[in-house]
Amino acid sequence: MSRKLLSVILVFTFLFAAFVPSALAQETGYGTILTRVLERGKVVCGIHTELLGFGYLDANGRNVGFDIDLCRAVAAAVLGDPEAIEPVPLTAADRGPALQTGEVDLITRNMTWTSKRDAEWGNFTWIVFYDGQGFLVRADEGIQTLQDMDGASVCVTTGTTTEKNLATSFADAGLTYEAVTFEETSAVYGAYEEGRCDVATSDKSQLAAVRAGFENPDDHVILDITISKEPLTPAVPSGDDQWFDIVKVVMWALINAEDYGVTSANVEEMKASEDATIRMLLGVEGDWGNVQLGLGADALANAIAAVGNYGEIYNRYFGEGGLAFVFPRGLNELWSNGGLIYAPPIK
Amino acid sequence: MSVITDTRIRQKIPLWRDERALKAVAQIVSAIIIIGFLYWGISNFLTITEQRGMPLTYQFLKEPAGFPVAESYIAYEPTMSFGRAFTVGLVNTLVVSVSGIVLATLLGLIVGLARLSSNWLVNRTALAFIEFHRNIPLLVLLFLWYFGVFTRLPRVKESIILAGPVYINQRGIYLIWLRLTETGGVFLAFALVGVMLSITAWMVLRRIRETHGRETYFGGVSLAILILIPFIGWFVSGGEPFQPNEPVLQGFNFQGGLRLSPEFAALLIGLTTYTAAFIAEVFRAGILAVRKGQIEAARALGLKNNQVLSLIILPQALRVVIPPLISQYLNLTKNSSLALTIGYQELFAVGKITINQAGRAVPVFLMVMATYLVISLLTSLILNIYNRRVQFIEK
Numbered sequence: 001m002s003r004k005l006l007s008v009i010l011v012f013t014f015l016f017a018a019f020v021p022s023a024l025a026q027e028t029g030y031g032t033i034l035t036r037v038l039e040r041g042k043v044v045c046g047i048h049t050e051l052l053g054f055g056y057l058d059a060n061g062r063n064v065g066f067d068i069d070l071c072r073a074v075a076a077a078v079l080g081d082p083e084a085i086e087p088v089p090l091t092a093a094d095r096g097p098a099l100q101t102g103e104v105d106l107i108t109r110n111m112t113w114t115s116k117r118d119a120e121w122g123n124f125t126w127i128v129f130y131d132g133q134g135f136l137v138r139a140d141e142g143i144q145t146l147q148d149m150d151g152a153s154v155c156v157t158t159g160t161t162t163e164k165n166l167a168t169s170f171a172d173a174g175l176t177y178e179a180v181t182f183e184e185t186s187a188v189y190g191a192y193e194e195g196r197c198d199v200a201t202s203d204k205s206q207l208a209a210v211r212a213g214f215e216n217p218d219d220h221v222i223l224d225i226t227i228s229k230e231p232l233t234p235a236v237p238s239g240d241d242q243w244f245d246i247v248k249v250v251m252w253a254l255i256n257a258e259d260y261g262v263t264s265a266n267v268e269e270m271k272a273s274e275d276a277t278i279r280m281l282l283g284v285e286g287d288w289g290n291v292q293l294g295l296g297a298d299a300l301a302n303a304i305a306a307v308g309n310y311g312e313i314y315n316r317y318f319g320e321g322g323l324a325f326v327f328p329r330g331l332n333e334l335w336s337n338g339g340l341i342y343a344p345p346i347k
Numbered sequence: 348m349s350v351i352t353d354t355r356i357r358q359k360i361p362l363w364r365d366e367r368a369l370k371a372v373a374q375i376v377s378a379i380i381i382i383g384f385l386y387w388g389i390s391n392f393l394t395i396t397e398q399r400g401m402p403l404t405y406q407f408l409k410e411p412a413g414f415p416v417a418e419s420y421i422a423y424e425p426t427m428s429f430g431r432a433f434t435v436g437l438v439n440t441l442v443v444s445v446s447g448i449v450l451a452t453l454l455g456l457i458v459g460l461a462r463l464s465s466n467w468l469v470n471r472t473a474l475a476f477i478e479f480h481r482n483i484p485l486l487v488l489l490f491l492w493y494f495g496v497f498t499r500l501p502r503v504k505e506s507i508i509l510a511g512p513v514y515i516n517q518r519g520i521y522l523i524w525l526r527l528t529e530t531g532g533v534f535l536a537f538a539l540v541g542v543m544l545s546i547t548a549w550m551v552l553r554r555i556r557e558t559h560g561r562e563t564y565f566g567g568v569s570l571a572i573l574i575l576i577p578f579i580g581w582f583v584s585g586g587e588p589f590q591p592n593e594p595v596l597q598g599f600n601f602q603g604g605l606r607l608s609p610e611f612a613a614l615l616i617g618l619t620t621y622t623a624a625f626i627a628e629v630f631r632a633g634i635l636a637v638r639k640g641q642i643e644a645a646r647a648l649g650l651k652n653n654q655v656l657s658l659i660i661l662p663q664a665l666r667v668v669i670p671p672l673i674s675q676y677l678n679l680t681k682n683s684s685l686a687l688t689i690g691y692q693e694l695f696a697v698g699k700i701t702i703n704q705a706g707r708a709v710p711v712f713l714m715v716m717a718t719y720l721v722i723s724l725l726t727s728l729i730l731n732i733y734n735r736r737v738q739f740i741e742k
Contacts, residue, residue, distance in 0.1 A: 195498070
């Protein structure tokens, strides 16, 4: 008996020992991530590979999308090369652990910023896309309001804010539903398209992306209901303020570039601009903090030259004639155009 | 005399060449290495989790979960705790594992016997079944069943209706079921007592027959008890303990009746057929291990084919079969964690959601692992006890 007890104890000990590899996780103290990125010559980004518009593979198998371009902007700023990225596909449920262990340098995978995630997962840099949760339904079902969905089967991705918003808003309205949940985004919409669910719910941008990929997009509609705030934000591991600032500044630069009319096409001309703010942004004069951050003065100019300003990135995927699908800018207009996109000055 | 000689010889051997001393040293050294490694691993682990703000505490289990769980055999609302959600997942795992084990054993036995049949067609069909399921990864089979079959069934409004009525559509298989009326509990109590008395009668009377050699009609008596007592219960409860509960289409889905969700059905079928293929081979091996002479002797005594099977072959085959069968049962239980990919919310699926929603990867993983370990150890324990009972008692 005591031998059996011993073996049980041993097994439990090995359970702990199984986590030794996680103890070998990356160190994320001040300055460590930049050092690692420079050594490696690549920025490791947690990304999506199946979400049209945000993170997907193009016809040549290249990672492209709104989120991917943000990652490329960081790579261009830090390493001078937008191709110097190492994309790591993550499921929604893997995002937290990937940040906590420092497995990725940066997550650009349409991730909602919440207080709890900020406290537990890592540091959220700057809101780059204002989204809200909506519902995708078949046009012939005659669903208009939340009440119409009483008793419906709803397809949803596990481990998302979406899942919790769904539970709350249905409970508040006193409605019942059957949750059909999957870890893989493709499985969620696959099941919806087959008819396993009456409704699919997620961020509206994601629903638009999925709808555009369906065989007959016109058979499906995105309802005019928004049940949550979903500020999509790139995030970095906790503990390295330098890296946190670097990613923030790159995001600000993209937004400021649109503010001041700097585009990927006119970066070189703009370096001779009469506007001192633009010359500062492009690193031809002054120090915008690049010395502290361990970057070259032209880091932000490189980022803008590589992927364009915020508006260019947005329109590349979501504008009229864009690569993915049309999604009106709405809240994602610049503050000066009545939207919410706003960034601190680069100076 | 000999003792003295021994001592003298041992004194001559220097310590570094004394086999016993060397062995002891080797033991101590390896013990130190193992303990050192474990100490390093555990302390490293604890330090890092502390640093990363992922302390190994289980306080979060009391926080509200906030996420829905599709199927639950116990009451669950998203407002309940993470701990409750975990229990729901555990129950879901147990339900699918136990049903899977029962069905896989039956199917495995049938296929195993078919594989030994002298009928060419039966034999080859069984072979094809075994080879198909043994050589395709379970995950692929599950996807095949779920995305290839169950979600491709007709829409709710175009359900296939079988006699019964049974409704089959892509939201599940709906059967007519019974709903307990107010007096249903009384009937159930009678039925339970009936079953228990019936079993007791069977065991006692059978024992009397075995020890005294007197016919006690144990089969008939226990059957009579089994029918009579619930029958009395039927009248005591006012004659209507149950009402039929028929599935009815309301809004988007059928309500009422007994529902097998596509996720559960796909998982159960996938696990059952996959494991049955292995179990079939286990049974075949067990049956082939029974000596031919035993069967010939049984035939010579004039036993019929089914008597040979049930009285001679299976009892002996069982002794060989049980240990490998335990492994298959454990595999089935552990494989149920693949349900994560097809949306059945068992232990691991709920665990992964909890990791994400509570942000506690390590504690939840430890909990999930420990739970599977306990389930597996309990399964082994129970089957090992059974195994000991069916073994020959050799003197």
